[in-house]
Amino acid sequence: MRAARRQIRILARDPVLLGLVVVIMASVAIFVLWPLLEVLFASLRIGGEWSTANYELIATRRLYRNALVNSLQVAATVGVVGTLLGYVMAFVLTRTNVPFKRPLHLAMMLPIISPPFVGAVSILFLFGFNGLVTRQLLDLQDFNIYGRGGVIFSQIFTFAPLAYLSLRGVLQSISPTLEDAAFNIGASKWQAFWRVTVPLSLPGVFSAFLVVFIESISDFGNPLVLAGATFPMLAPQAYLEITGSFNLGRGAMLATILLLPSMTAFAIQRYWVSRRQYVTVTGKPTSSTTKLVSPAAKWSLYGVVVAFAALVTAFYAVIVMGAFTRVWGFDYTPSLQHMRYVFSVGLNAVQDTVVIALLSTPISGVLGMLIAFLIVRRTFPGKAALEFTSILNYAVPGTVVGIGYILAFNSRPLLLTGTLAIIVLAFVFRYVPVGIQNGIAVLRQIDPSIEEAAQNLGADGVTTFRKVTLPLIAPAFFSGLVYAFVRAMTAISAAIFLVSADWNLMTVQILNQVGSGRLGVAAAFSVLTITIVIVAIGVISALISRWTRTTTATVRF
Amino acid sequence: MFRRATILLLLALGWATAQSLVVYTSVDEENATRILAAFADETGIDVQMVFLSSGPALSRIEAEANRPQADVWFGAPSENHILAKDRGLTQPYVSPHADALTNEFKDAEGYWHAIYTNPLAFGVRTDMLEERGATVPRSWAALTDPMYEGLIQMPSPQASGTAYAIVLTLRELMGEDEAFAYMREVHPNVQTYTQSGTAPSGSLGVGETVIAIQFSPGFLRLVDEGFPVEVVFPEEGVGYEVAAMSILDGASNLEEAQALVDWMTSQEGQTQLTESKTYFLPIRSDVSAGEGIPSLSEINLVRYDGAYAAENRTRLVDRWVEEVLGQ
Numbered sequence: 001m002r003a004a005r006r007q008i009r010i011l012a013r014d015p016v017l018l019g020l021v022v023v024i025m026a027s028v029a030i031f032v033l034w035p036l037l038e039v040l041f042a043s044l045r046i047g048g049e050w051s052t053a054n055y056e057l058i059a060t061r062r063l064y065r066n067a068l069v070n071s072l073q074v075a076a077t078v079g080v081v082g083t084l085l086g087y088v089m090a091f092v093l094t095r096t097n098v099p100f101k102r103p104l105h106l107a108m109m110l111p112i113i114s115p116p117f118v119g120a121v122s123i124l125f126l127f128g129f130n131g132l133v134t135r136q137l138l139d140l141q142d143f144n145i146y147g148r149g150g151v152i153f154s155q156i157f158t159f160a161p162l163a164y165l166s167l168r169g170v171l172q173s174i175s176p177t178l179e180d181a182a183f184n185i186g187a188s189k190w191q192a193f194w195r196v197t198v199p200l201s202l203p204g205v206f207s208a209f210l211v212v213f214i215e216s217i218s219d220f221g222n223p224l225v226l227a228g229a230t231f232p233m234l235a236p237q238a239y240l241e242i243t244g245s246f247n248l249g250r251g252a253m254l255a256t257i258l259l260l261p262s263m264t265a266f267a268i269q270r271y272w273v274s275r276r277q278y279v280t281v282t283g284k285p286t287s288s289t290t291k292l293v294s295p296a297a298k299w300s301l302y303g304v305v306v307a308f309a310a311l312v313t314a315f316y317a318v319i320v321m322g323a324f325t326r327v328w329g330f331d332y333t334p335s336l337q338h339m340r341y342v343f344s345v346g347l348n349a350v351q352d353t354v355v356i357a358l359l360s361t362p363i364s365g366v367l368g369m370l371i372a373f374l375i376v377r378r379t380f381p382g383k384a385a386l387e388f389t390s391i392l393n394y395a396v397p398g399t400v401v402g403i404g405y406i407l408a409f410n411s412r413p414l415l416l417t418g419t420l421a422i423i424v425l426a427f428v429f430r431y432v433p434v435g436i437q438n439g440i441a442v443l444r445q446i447d448p449s450i451e452e453a454a455q456n457l458g459a460d461g462v463t464t465f466r467k468v469t470l471p472l473i474a475p476a477f478f479s480g481l482v483y484a485f486v487r488a489m490t491a492i493s494a495a496i497f498l499v500s501a502d503w504n505l506m507t508v509q510i511l512n513q514v515g516s517g518r519l520g521v522a523a524a525f526s527v528l529t530i531t532i533v534i535v536a537i538g539v540i541s542a543l544i545s546r547w548t549r550t551t552t553a554t555v556r557f
Numbered sequence: 558m559f560r561r562a563t564i565l566l567l568l569a570l571g572w573a574t575a576q577s578l579v580v581y582t583s584v585d586e587e588n589a590t591r592i593l594a595a596f597a598d599e600t601g602i603d604v605q606m607v608f609l610s611s612g613p614a615l616s617r618i619e620a621e622a623n624r625p626q627a628d629v630w631f632g633a634p635s636e637n638h639i640l641a642k643d644r645g646l647t648q649p650y651v652s653p654h655a656d657a658l659t660n661e662f663k664d665a666e667g668y669w670h671a672i673y674t675n676p677l678a679f680g681v682r683t684d685m686l687e688e689r690g691a692t693v694p695r696s697w698a699a700l701t702d703p704m705y706e707g708l709i710q711m712p713s714p715q716a717s718g719t720a721y722a723i724v725l726t727l728r729e730l731m732g733e734d735e736a737f738a739y740m741r742e743v744h745p746n747v748q749t750y751t752q753s754g755t756a757p758s759g760s761l762g763v764g765e766t767v768i769a770i771q772f773s774p775g776f777l778r779l780v781d782e783g784f785p786v787e788v789v790f791p792e793e794g795v796g797y798e799v800a801a802m803s804i805l806d807g808a809s810n811l812e813e814a815q816a817l818v819d820w821m822t823s824q825e826g827q828t829q830l831t832e833s834k835t836y837f838l839p840i841r842s843d844v845s846a847g848e849g850i851p852s853l854s855e856i857n858l859v860r861y862d863g864a865y866a867a868e869n870r871t872r873l874v875d876r877w878v879e880e881v882l883g884q
Contacts, residue, residue: 061878061879061883062883063878063879063882063883064883066883124765128765129748129764129765129766129767130685130763130764130765135764144707144748146707146748146749224752227749228748228749229744229747229748229749229750229882230744230745232882232883240713240715240716240752241715243716247871327762327763328763329763329764329765330762330763330764330784512753515751515752515753515756516753516755516756516759517751517753517755517756517757517758517759517760517761517762517763517765518759519759519763
């Protein structure tokens with residue numbers, strides 16, 4: 001208590017900092033915590049009365065029970081298989097000397113920067129009832145992709161690259177000298193792998209699993225297209241309850257249930273796995289190849305990676321072809337009609353999406369760095385709570401965020417539904433956690449004495465941040481920007497609840513086109529989205545290299 | 558010089574307002590433009606269109622009741638026109654062609670006339686059925702045949718009004734309990750329940766499904782574009798939607814408004830539906846919807862109570878979720 005009072009007194013001496021802390025805490029409370037509480041309340045109310053009747057439906061309605069079981073099974077399967085695949089891909093591409101690493105890495109990135117439904121639409125194009133592979137090549141009469149298999153296939157394709165990306169950094173940071181040390185004291189390859197490499201990468205493996213698990217359980221794009229008539233799942237059911245049956249209470253109940261497994265996984269990751277983090281930074285350059293695998297094992301793992309990359313390439317080739325084909329599966333004449341549609345009827349959505357992404361990206365980037373800076377460098381009461389809440393949305397399924405936003409901001413004083421603001425805010429607070437975590441990681445590696453030196457020379461808090469800290473964290477800042485931009489361009493699970501006639505998104509257009517069976521137009525929208533994202537990443541990377549060149553120059557003096 | 562220009566301008570303006578008919582249209586923009594352009598061509602009457610979907614159109618007409626800004630409300634389901642009549646927003650006028658229309662397609666007192674109708678239908682990929690040696694289903698009852706396992710797409714009543722119309726049709730034909738028993742029986746033959754009421758025809762075009770159920774325009778388009786698709790109106794009967802038009806009370810261009818009603822209910826006007834490729838079904842049985850497509854007299858239309866449908870929607874959809882989807 002006394003410590004808190006002292007902290008407040010110190011804070012009061014720096015009014016800018018105080019103001020910043022208050023504003024950030026208030027906005028995190030309003031835009032992260034409140035919507036979540038609203039979801040919980042809505043699920044517990046029926047016609048203004050407190051009631052658990054919505055939850056009793058889980059017991060009585062077989063549909064909901066099946067949906068719950070199916071969603072958990074799929075998320076667990078996709079989590080395990082996706083993480084495993086991601087591990088193999090990361091291991092091969094970071095720790096072994098194999099050819100074509102760069103193109104393989106880029107192929108893995110494609111699903112990450114794609115709008116939802118790309119996987120599902122490609123699967124229909126290739127393996128559907130009238131798919132290129134199943135019907136035209138193999139001449140299967142009754143191949144049925146709909147159901148559990150189709151959803152799992154499509155989600156692994158979509159989410160395994162996420163596991164790859166997060167494990168890549170982990171495996172890169174493990175020094176092979178530790179494995180060498182194990183070999184020197186007589187360990188076999190398996191022993192070295194199980195006793196050294198696995199324990200070192202375990203926290204990373206678990207957080208990769210968490211990412212994939214949450215993405216899978218909140219994903220409704222793939223299930224909506226591929227689950228079929230007899231395989232109900234939770235996230236699409238929550239969406240249908242709200243948009244189809246206008247039953248907010250039930251939708252909120254399903255969303256709350258969606259929240260439980262993800263929050264459990266999140267808690268385990270934060271408070272159990274993160275304690276088992278090992279730091280192996282030695283300061284010595286680590287050579288990147290490993291002696292862990294025999295050539296035979298290496299090439300068979302490489303085969304897995306090449307096969308996955310080939311699948312990715314095939315999927316995207318099909319999407320591009322589908323976008324320029326008259327009617328896939330019936331009339332393969334090349335045609336620009338889908339693109340023409342996108343640039344006439346769909347042009348508004350394209351503009352809206354770009355405006356929204358361009359607005360939310362810098363806000364989210366700056367906010368992420370600010371919060372990271374406050375958490376690492378300043379002390380103030382409620383810091384731990386701020387850290388937890390601000391990255392909470394990382395573990396909250398998008399469906400829940402979207403439902404929370406319509407519940408929280410559909411009445412005065414914050415009447416935001418139907419506006420540009422609500423979509424931008426949802427994106428900012430939903431995608432800021434990655435920026436915060438990047439920022440925290442980088443800031444912890446920068447010696448605070450550099451900042452103290454600036455303050456000794458008379459710079460105030462803002463100047464120190466702007467002139468000293470910001471240049472040092474620029475790379476983390478830009479990677480946060482890339483993430484925020486990519487997600488803003490490709491998000492759907494939260495955004496679907498927030499779009500309006502005035503502000504629409506390309507991803508929602510893709511959903512509508514897929515929903516109306518116009519796969520060609522959906523493919524055309526997807527191609528355009530991917531193009532915009534790739535161009536934007538190119539621009540941001542160009543900025544990074546310019547910025548880091550100038551900053552290294554300024555820091556060097 | 559300046560004064561003469563002003564007078565000319567005023568005259569021109571006066572002439573334009575006198576001649577142009579103001580239409581609030583709830584038919585989609587593309588099709589309304591085609592139909593009304595044809596009307597303007599044939600009659601020389603200038604038409605100004607304002608696009609409003611049925612809900613906003615009705616509230617706007619109500620708000621402007623004291624000083625109507627439009628002459629005709631064109632499109633929107635006939636139930637909405639009954640509502641407008643009950644609220645005294647429209648005026649009666651009996652078209653000389655009213656006799657050619659059956660009772661579903663006009664108000665007895667002339668407050669509204671139908672423009673077109675869209676019945677529910679099956680769209681069938683004949684080539685794909687033939688390949689697997691299956692026959693074209695001609696009735697609702699036929700759909701339960703195991704040879705159609707996993708071949709049918711229909712919209713989900715949870716998400717689509719079209720699907721709700723299917724539920725209501727079956728309920729009208731069989732009685733409620735029987736209808737749900739029937740839908741349970743068809744369930745194994747359903748490949749997927751789509752979100753949108755127009756998705757099944759899309760899937761039919763790309764061959765993702767073999768039998769699709771929805772309102773007929775999507776299927777008529779496929780037939781017209783040369784797909785091997787047959788449109789089947791099941792023999793037991795099908796529900797339908799009717800788009801209607803009314804002349805607003807206090808319309809300033811009454812003659813032109815009446816001309817539009819006359820033209821739209823005439824053979825020429827109805828033929829225009831087919832000629833402009835709207836894929837709406839004409840309401841006159843003497844006008845063909847196109848080659849190979851049954852005319853209205855061959856379709857067994859099933860009427861259901863709109864008020865009952867609105868009141869029982871949550872209950873029936875819940876029952877569908879519980880008994881059909883969740884079985």
